[in-house]
Amino acid sequence: MEVRCEPPVGWKEEPPRRAAERDALAERLVAGGRLVLARIFRLSPLRGTTEGGTVRIVVPQPGGMDFVVVLRQPSGALSIHRPASRPARRAAGLVLELALSAPGVVRGAGSGAGAAVVLVLRAATRIDARAAPLLGRAFEEAAFRHAGLAERLVHVTPEGLGEGRLPGAAPSLLAPPPERNLLLLHGTFSHTAAGFGDLARGGFFEALAPLYGGRVFGFDHFTVSRTPEENARMLAEALPGELPFLFDAVAHSRGGLVLRTLLERPAEVGPRASRFACGRAVLAAVPNLGTPLASAERWELALSGWLNLFDLLPPAPAPLLGEFVVEALLWFARRVTTSLDGLSAMDGRSATVAAFEQSALPEAYSALAASHRASGPLALRLLESGVDRFFGEPHDLVVPTEGCFLLDRRSGARIPDERVALFGAGGRLGRSLRRPAHHLDLFAREEAVAFLVASLAGETFGHAGREARRAGPKAARTEAALRAGEPGKTSPRARRTTAPRLGETRREALELTLLPGDRGGGTALLLARYGTARVVAEVPRKGAAWREIIRGHERLRSVFDGDGRPLPSTASLERWGAVLFETLLPGETRRLWDAARGASGGSATDVVFTSLLDWVADKPWELAYDPHRRAWLAATEANFTRNVVTAIPCESAPPRRRPLAILVAAAQPAGLSALSWEAEAEAVGAGLAPLVDRGLARVRVERAVTVEALHRLVADGPCDVLHFIGHGTWDAERRTGSLLLESASGGVAPVEAPVLRALLSGRGLSLVVLNACLSARGSRGDLARGVAPALVASGIPAVVANQFSVLDAAALVFARELYRSLALGRPLGEATREARLAVRCDAACGPVDWAVPVVYARDPGAVL
Structure with a gap:
């Protein structure tokens, strides 16, 4: 029994002579011998036919269950199908019923418009079901081996990118701090030479030569079978020695998740994460909120999406996409389910994406994105292939546009507009382009290269941000499509200044x-x-x-x-x-x-x-x-x-047109030693009396503070200075600092440094004073595990905390003098020294209590 086709009414099958013509997609799918083309059918509408219909494809038994069918609609849209079940009678063939779209004619579609093509493919390779869990890894190992690649650091040069091959990076090429190195992290189905090949042109390397010289590197890695955590761990292990190297980074697509793992989730990487220090970072088309093309629940639709991209786009910069599509079609035909951990990490419902939403540090990055709006035949093809419906929002053909700069929908955490470059609808780039930018050609765009150069050099990019629109319902709807989750009317949020160099301050120091x-x-x-x-x-x-x-x-x-x-x-x-x-x-x-x-x-x-x-x-x-x-x-x-060393720029609150708001938050959990919090709160008020009396400051005191109460207090604001009175602790086993707030029942509720960092950063705070024991202590292997260092690393301009246990008497004296000096207009560094002197001169304090407070600040010359 042969494969046969039964066209719908109003359609005809072209004769075999014409059907024998070459089909470019079929040739690409069978080139490796993993799939065999059993038949190809071309269907044309009869004259006057304006409707679609259902075409029946009958495949023989036995073996029919090993077939997969690719349908190309008249618009060019592709979809995949396979027999759903075996027929009741063994002699009967398996029937697939495929819906054909109407043969509408689209201007610019060219010759052959209106015809449909059916490719009947058969799996030519058997798969042992016991090997199913290893299929993803086996595929990538074979693909890398075939391409002459290995998972390793590579040295990137324009010549190497032009030739498509990059040598391994010798350890001696990496420069230790204070010199910077540039790291390029590629996306899915790619490698460094392919993913960044377009940068060989356009003056990218020449413009950045003063910054990096020849110190440009990439990291070739598996993207289908390894998680971003595994990739980040291997990258850290590839760095020589035990000391950190300072990198700036450009991460494309899934490579951004690898970079974010290193910066935001170092515990997932392990002790070697400290080898990687990052300065400036650009996330280019990164699926921070995931992409539907990685959805395991809609695998058939996702595979159709990858197939359409494979057919639409040239092999570069995702050369392994074609091999993956063929391999996935083979698995699909054989009805084999395997685990693709590298792709699953990009599923919007995955634990990986959820973890990134919790750890989001939008101030650490710049972002490059595109909103692809097709027209003519391509628009119809994307519509009929289900790509637009699949995404359900603006996208760049691979990832949702908004997710390139919005890092957490719930909190609205997003990369600031002044560090976002957007092509297409809502953006300010690409207006003169005949073809809209998409996920895989960003680096071929001159404006994108200019943005990369400016971002890595720490300069302002003139066309960053989104297009200003006139007020009105239509503009509001358009803006809402790209700013989902952001309230229509917002209070001024903290702005960020340009990231300082290590140790840099704004006055002579x-x-x-x-x-x-x-x-x-x-x-x-x-x-x-x-x-x-x-x-x-x-x-x-x-x-x-x-x-x-x-x-x-x-x-x-x-x-x-x-x-x-x-x-x-x-x-x-x-x-x-x-x-x-x-x-x-x-x-x-x-x-x-x-x-x-x-x-x-x-x-x-x-x-x-x-x-x-x-x-x-x-x-x-x-x-x-x-x-x-x-x-x-x-x-x-x-x-x-x-x-502290951090990639996050310092927060700079907008000019105040109201009194300075000081929040004194006290926590006295049951079972812990009693604190003189009332006296300390009075000391804060007494120190600030010159400002309060003139109406220039307001002091609010809150007691029995829980984590929920603290969240509301800083979120609802205003709050310029937070003064915490309470207990702190250091967990030697977990190497983490905590503040001990109160639970709902009045008991002890430890709040660790990462939670406090998420709670307090981005609030526009000018100063945080933690009058709690051990609040300045950090880990030997990761200083930012301490409360105060973590807060400064998150962008808060200044934090005062205690490196040892502190006596009540010393805390009172220090607080009173600190705020008195600040109220007199003294800079933070000078005010802290005066407060230390006051403790040193007070008879009730110990001989070294003055050295217990530690001041973390980007600028000791800042005035409150």
Whole structure:
């Protein structure tokens, strides 16, 4: 029994002679021998036929269940079909009934419009059902092997992109900080040379040569069978040594999920995540909210979507798409179900997408996106193939447009408009293009390349944002389509300034930045800058000095934790502080410190310390003691502040036209030691009295604060300063800091650093003061696991917290003087130093209680 076709009424099957003509899609599908073309039928409407109908395809038994049918509608739209069940009689053939669309003529469709094509394909390869779970991995391994690829770091050059082959990256090509490297992360069914081949033209490499020189890399990786977490882990493991490298990044499509895993979910990557530090990052057409083409529940429709893209688009920049479509059709014909973890991660209902919505850091990224609006024959084809219905919203043929810059629908977290470049409807790019931009040709567009260059250079892109529209119902509907989830009338949200360089501030300061040095781990590099002067000094990472620093730090922690041991004598503390001072300001760096101190004209000098080595950043540098001048650095001659390494720009609240809003939030859970929170709240009010009396500030006090109450207080606002009075803790096993809020019943409710980070960032807060024990402590392997470092890393401009347990008396004195100095207009760094001095001079406080508070700030010269 042969395969036969029964056309609907008003249609005819073209004779075999004509049917023998070549079909480009059929040739591409059978080229690898995995599928065999059993028959091809061409159906043409009779003269005067204006309606479609149902064509019946009958395939023989036995073996009919191994067939798959591809139907091309008159518009060109493709769909896949297979027999649903075996017939009742063994001799009967399997019947597939396929609905044909009306043979409408579309202007510009060309010759052959109105005809339909049916490809009857048979699986030529058997599949062992026991191997089903491994099919995805086996496919990618074979595809990579056939293309001469391997999962590895590659060195990217224009010449290599032009040839389509990139060599492996030698470890020596990677530059340690402060130099930056550029990383390109490709999308699904691709590799670096294919995904970014268009960048070989258009001046991309020439424009960025001053930034990166030849330090441009890619990471070739499996995208179908490995999860983004696996990809991120392999990328981190591919970096040599144990010290971090600083990368800027351009991530296309699914590659953005790999990048976001490294930046937002380092725990999923493991300890080696610390090898990867990121500066500026561009997400290009990234499915942050998922894509229907990865839906496991609608696999048949998704496969039809991939088939249409395979037929519509040239092989680059997704060269493995065709091989995947053929392989998937084979699985489809054989009725084999397999797990494709790499694709499933892009399903909008997946746990991966849900996790990214919880961890979203929109301020860390720029975004490039397209809204593809087809016309003419292509529009009809997309409509009939179900692509538009499949997405149900504006898209770029592969991912929903909105999901390229909206990171969480529930909270509305989105990449700011000034860092979004959008082609097509609602955007400001591509107006002069004859063909609209889509997912796979973004890097061929000159405007896209200009946006990439500007974003990576930290410059403003003039055509960023979305097109301004006239008010009216139609404009509102159009805008709503791209801004779903954003209220029609919003209060001013926090704006972000350009991301500062490591340790950079807005007024003259001595900037000390400790960088990983040689990959052997023997030395680190201390970069000291003041004005135009710059000194680089080598700092040993091992030896007697560090052993003494570590021992002294552990001794202080034990004393403050109340283990019964006495505090070291003043002489011992001074000797230990001198070791801190010599380590912080070695060699030529000391001369720069002397010059900065001399230039300050007798006033204290702003000092900003940033360390890329987390275990170093966690040490109590506030206790550095100058043995030559017999002075504690942070209590006399320096406004000592810290900074953290983060890709997130600092929040900058819009100008206030209202009184400064200070929220004092107190939590006293049952069972914990009693706090003098009323007295501390009064101290805050007393310090701010000069502003309150003139109507320039308002202080609100809330007690028994739960996490739900804190959420409402900062969300409903206004809130410029948050002062928390309560307990803090550090979980040594989990290496995570927490604030202890109250539960609904008045018990203890620990709130960990990541939750507080999500709760407080993006609220326009100018200052957060955490008068809680251990709130400044960070992990040896990840400083941002501490509460205060996590908040600063999320973009909050300044956080004051405690690195040890704190006495009530010291907390009261510090709070009163801090706010009094701020109310007098003193900059944050100077106000903190005055508050330390007040604690040091108060008889009720201990001899080193003044060094317990730690100030994290991007700019110590900021005025409240």
